[in-house]
Amino acid sequence: MVSGGTFPYSSFSQKNNPQLAFTLSCTFTEGTPLSYSYIFYCFCSCSFICVIAALLNKVSLQVTVEAVIGGSVLLTCTSAARHKLQDTEVHWRHNGSRIVFDIIKGEDSLEKQHQWYKNRAETFPEEYMRRNFSIKLNDLSHADAGKYICYIKPSDEQETVKLILKDRENEKEEYAGAVSVGTPSHCVYIALFTVLIA
Known part of the structure; x- marks a missing residue:
């Protein structure tokens, strides 16, 4: 159990696993006890994020x-x-x-x-x-x-x-269909013109 300050994970990792080459520091409020299980949790979280980042790069x-x-x-x-x-x-x-x-x-x-x-x-x-x-x-x-x-x-x-x-042919048919649906016919224009001049 450790309390206060910053726990350098490097010393812990070198003691238990000398092959770990990086340093992970977990900071906490002074007076708050910090267990080794929490330090291990920090390590696992960091490792998980690194693995996900690597996988996303290869997706x-x-x-x-x-x-x-x-x-x-x-x-x-x-x-x-x-x-x-x-x-x-x-x-x-x-x-x-x-x-x-x-x-x-x-x-x-x-x-x-x-x-x-x-x-x-x-x-x-x-x-x-x-x-x-x-x-x-x-x-x-x-x-x-x-x-x-x-x-x-x-x-x-x-x-x-x-x-x-x-x-x-299909492309032309789709385009023609879109035009016929979205554009009024000439008859509509003639009817509107007739109403306006009447």
Whole structure:
């Protein structure tokens, strides 16, 4: 039992576990008894927060985007890590296996790119320094639908983009429907004009 001041956890940890390299200090009001169980609680709480922070850094983000057959789409991928660009590798994969695009040490690497994406997938090299590794996919077809995963090393970051594709005919029908519902017909304008001049 300890009372008053600050208890340096380093001395306690070194006695019981010399491998702990950090220092955790628990402060308390003078005269208030502090048990070793409370110190252990402080240690566990700090460790839990550190573990959660590490897991959040590695969590896989997922977004869903829609595009039209024959059009283009932007698949976003950014990194929060501050590794040097020369030490960074980015791998874009489609449905888990197809190699869409690789960026190695800040340079585009197309040697292993799947034939399906040749001359259709493009990146933005001027954005690499800003940790933006998004790609643009052109001339879309139904086979392009699915999940695109962006792996970033050595930070072990991962972003997933789910691509949903629509036919142009469906897009036009939806637009026409929205216009017909939201816009009065010419007959309404004529009727209003007739009422005003009557």
